[in-house]
Amino acid sequence: xxxxxxxxxxxxxxxxxxxxxxxxxxxxxxxxxxxxxxxxxxxxxxxxxxxxxxxxxxxxxxxxxxxxxxxxxxxxxxxxxxxxxxxxxxxxxxxxxxxxxxxxxxxxxxxxxxxxxxxxxxxxxxxxxxxxxxxxxxxxxxxxxxxxxxxxxxxxxxxxxxxxxxxxxxxxxxxxxxxxxxxxxxxxxxxxxxxxxxxxxxxxxxxxxxxxxxxxxxxxxxxxxxxxxxxxxxxxxxxxxxxxxxxxxxxxxxxxxxxxxxxxxxxxxxxxxxxxxxxxxxxxxxxxxxxxxxxxxxxxxxxxxxxxxxxxxxxxxx
Amino acid sequence: xxxxxxxxxxxxxxxxxxxxxxxxxxxxxxxxxxxxxxxxxxxxxxxxxxxxxxxxxxxxxxxxxxxxxxxxxxxxxxxxxxxxxxxxxxxxxxxxxxxxxxxxxxxxxxxxxxxxxxxxxxxxxxxxxxxxxxxxxxxxxxxxxxxxxxxxxxxxxxxxxxxxxxxxxxxxxxxxxxxxxxxxxxxxxxxxxxxxxxxxxxxxxxxxxxxxxxxxxxxxxxxxxxxxxxxxxxxxxxxxxxxxxxxx
Ligand SMILES: Nc1ncnc2c1ncn2[C@@H]1O[C@H](COP(=O)(O)OP(=O)(O)OP(=O)(O)O)[C@@H](O)[C@H]1O
Ligand SMILES: [Mg+2]
Numbered sequence: 373x374x375x376x377x378x379x380x381x382x383x384x385x386x387x388x389x390x391x392x393x394x395x396x397x398x399x400x401x402x403x404x405x406x407x408x409x410x411x412x413x414x415x416x417x418x419x420x421x422x423x424x425x426x427x428x429x430x431x432x433x434x435x436x437x438x439x440x441x442x443x444x445x446x447x448x449x450x451x452x453x454x455x456x457x458x459x460x461x462x463x464x465x466x467x468x469x470x471x472x473x474x475x476x477x478x479x480x481x482x483x484x485x486x487x488x489x490x491x492x493x494x495x496x497x498x499x500x501x502x503x504x505x506x507x508x509x510x511x512x513x514x515x516x517x518x519x520x521x522x523x524x525x526x527x528x529x530x531x532x533x534x535x536x537x538x539x540x541x542x543x544x545x546x547x548x549x550x551x552x553x554x555x556x557x558x559x560x561x562x563x564x565x566x567x568x569x570x571x572x573x574x575x576x577x578x579x580x581x582x583x584x585x586x587x588x589x590x591x592x593x594x595x596x597x598x599x600x601x602x603x604x605x606x607x608x609x610x611x612x613x614x615x616x617x618x619x620x621x622x623x624x625x626x627x628x629x630x631x632x633x634x635x636x637x638x639x640x641x642x643x644x645x646x647x648x649x650x651x652x653x654x655x656x657x658x659x660x661x662x663x664x665x666x667x668x669x670x671x672x673x674x675x676x677x678x679x680x681x682x683x684x685x686x687x688x689x690x
Numbered sequence: 691x692x693x694x695x696x697x698x699x700x701x702x703x704x705x706x707x708x709x710x711x712x713x714x715x716x717x718x719x720x721x722x723x724x725x726x727x728x729x730x731x732x733x734x735x736x737x738x739x740x741x742x743x744x745x746x747x748x749x750x751x752x753x754x755x756x757x758x759x760x761x762x763x764x765x766x767x768x769x770x771x772x773x774x775x776x777x778x779x780x781x782x783x784x785x786x787x788x789x790x791x792x793x794x795x796x797x798x799x800x801x802x803x804x805x806x807x808x809x810x811x812x813x814x815x816x817x818x819x820x821x822x823x824x825x826x827x828x829x830x831x832x833x834x835x836x837x838x839x840x841x842x843x844x845x846x847x848x849x850x851x852x853x854x855x856x857x858x859x860x861x862x863x864x865x866x867x868x869x870x871x872x873x874x875x876x877x878x879x880x881x882x883x884x885x886x887x888x889x890x891x892x893x894x895x896x897x898x899x900x901x902x903x904x905x906x907x908x909x910x911x912x913x914x915x916x917x918x919x920x921x922x923x924x925x926x927x928x929x930x931x932x933x934x935x936x937x938x
Contacts, residue, residue: 567763
């Protein structure tokens with residue numbers, strides 16, 4: 373119990389430390405935070421419930437456009453905008469999930485990709501509403517909670533994104549330990565047995581998918597408000613795939629894995645791409661290979677693995 | 691009528707007839723065994739009754755109600771449960787979590803979001819009682835994958851009993867269990883609630899004769915005969931089947 377509190381404290385400290393250490397990189401740090409929210413949504417769906425998807429960007433994009441349009445046409449309040457994004461993400465997930473959650477495996481993966489592609493195509497065609505390929509511009513979010521204005525250095529944006537990420541993390545930590553969370557792990561472990569204890573796994577999976585959609589929508593809304601721009605890229609396959617790689621890197625099914633994987637992926641990307649814009653993918657690829665082969669449970673499992681290794685070494689030595 | 695009532699049940703896989711015109715009753719408190727050679731259609735029969743498979747023909751009633759249209763999960767809610775011939779557990783979860791899941795679901799708590807899964811003292815007490823009943827207390831916090839196969843078979847039974855079924859079908863509960871440990875399974879079956887209707891599918895004749903008060907013999911999808919254990923033991927056809935067949 374104390375360890376849990378300690379870990380939460382650690383996240384808060386890390387947030388503060390990053391702010392103090394990289395005051396000129398707030399925009400980049402904020403992008404990491406937004407990405408963490410997206411990867412956390414994937415961790416709920418894939419890590420916990422075992423729903424294979426390569427289309428999480430669909431809900432992210434829906435949330436981004438919804439929040440952007442909401443800010444332009446309805447109300448500039450950022451928190452209300454987040455809500456709009458969450459609702460859009462949840463709605464899209466619920467509607468598409470009603471079909472998707474009846475399938476699994478490769479079929480499911482292909483369909484999740486297709487949904488994101490269709491969304492991108494709709495956004496592209498509906499140029500009058502979404503700005504099409506030029507992107508949605510003119511988003512001017514108001515003060516956060518009526519108190520903090522978005523500044524051009526990105527201080528408000530950083531802390532706003534951090535607070536949202538932290539709350540999403542807390543909510544998921546609660547859900548993961550709830551009966552619902554346990555049932556998702558049960559479905560992941562053995563769908564047959566889950567049916568045999570009287571559960572409609574379709575409905576459970578749909579509920580999880582919808583929740584994940586809401587969180588992905590929040591991530592999209594954050595991005596729309598902070599960058600004040602939504603582009604078709606927010607529906608892109610690359611985004612879905614990168615989120616998946618980050619999750620695998622950090623470790624699926626563990627919330628800390630989502631944070632760790634995202635931070636490392638984006639940091640490596642940042643540094644490697646600055647040094648060598650053509651070969652940074654190679655570095656990421658090598659990193660993923662190493663993790664998949666030597667740490668199949670992700671980087672969060674590194675301390676435990678090292679401990680085992682050290683112990684094994686001592687035994688061999690004595 | 692009370693209990694399970696099967697009439698004219700049949701199942702075909704393409705041209706292969708696996709169940710043919712089966713009549714079968716299982717009243718409350720019954721202790722029946724279903725025996726027969728490999729491939730006789732025993733597991734298929736269990737799958738038809740529990741709704742894992744859809745029959746080609748015939749009727750299944752429970753307490754007088756036609757349940758043929760209910761799916762597997764709905765039949766579980768009505769109190770019809772079975773264990774799997776091939777152990778099917780939540781292998782990455784601990785023994786305790788494996789038992790907590792069915793109790794939560796039976797009580798309709800499985801979808802709750804904002805409380806801890808282990809926070810209900812009544813549910814926890816029930817889980818502890820099951821752990822004690824099956825001698826699993828010492829292993830409660832171990833992931834199920836780490837358990838010996840015999841112990842996994844006990845979890846398999848405990849998990850199904852956590853559903854508080856009224857009809858329990860055990861599909862080869864002792865399969866793969868070392869003979870030194872079959873007594874654990876037998877004792878567990880003997881301790882089952884009196885009024886529970888139990889059908890045991892089994893090749894282990896010691897177990898069958900220990901627990902069954904009535905035996906049904908299934909051969910090539912048809913019921914060959916049904917009777918008291920002594921009658922079945924004396925039955926010439928059955929003896930030939932078992933002496934000449936793959937099993938002894
Ligand atoms: N899904 C299926 N599709 C086609 N054939 C099947 C299917 N399931 C079972 N069968 C066939 O039906 C027959 C009966 O199988 P079943 O598993 O019911 O036998 P069983 O009596 O339980 O045997 P065992 O003692 O080996 O467990 C077998 O010939 C099997 O190959
Ligand atoms: Mg069988």
